[in-house]
Amino acid sequence: MVCTGVGRKGKDVQLPGYERARTLVILMGVARLPAVIQALTEEQAQGGGRRDGKAYPPHTPIAIIERASMPDQRVISSTLRDIVRAMDSIGEQRPPGMMVIGWGVLALWGEGDVGVLDDGGERMDEERVERWLKGKDGVAWRVSEGLDSGWEVF
Helix, strand or coil, rough: CEECCCCHHCCCCCCCCCCCCCCCCEEEHHHHHHHHHHHHCCCCCCCCCCCCCCCCCCEEEEEEEECCCCCCCEEEEEEEHHHHHHHHHCCCCCCCEEEEHHHHHHHHHCCCCCCCCCCCCHHHHHHHHHHCCCCCHHCCEEEEEEECCHCCCC
């Protein structure tokens, strides 16, 4: 599902609730990252808030892709729990940026994880995320700079 992160004249937008099999792409919302993450993850009263549906688990994968397809592209991969800290740690943003949120994000790095949607797959989510981020040195994110090899043919 693709949606905008900023409404008309700067107003908040209604974001969709969590569905395990869905990947959410938010355009133009990186400047409002803390508010977007809060809207996606906080528990809210029925019918209220900025989200329509279930809250996203804090360990849900997210990738922020800045300046996609440009030589100075940067991809920051983490979880909803840690992405704000990750963005704060890497310095200045590189607009334009988009957020990709959900289990499809695992496919952006390596081979992905085809078992993520299997029955009972959610029982292994924390381990799956740790493997994906490699869990080294307690860092809860990964930053990739530039385009991957192979893009120069385009």
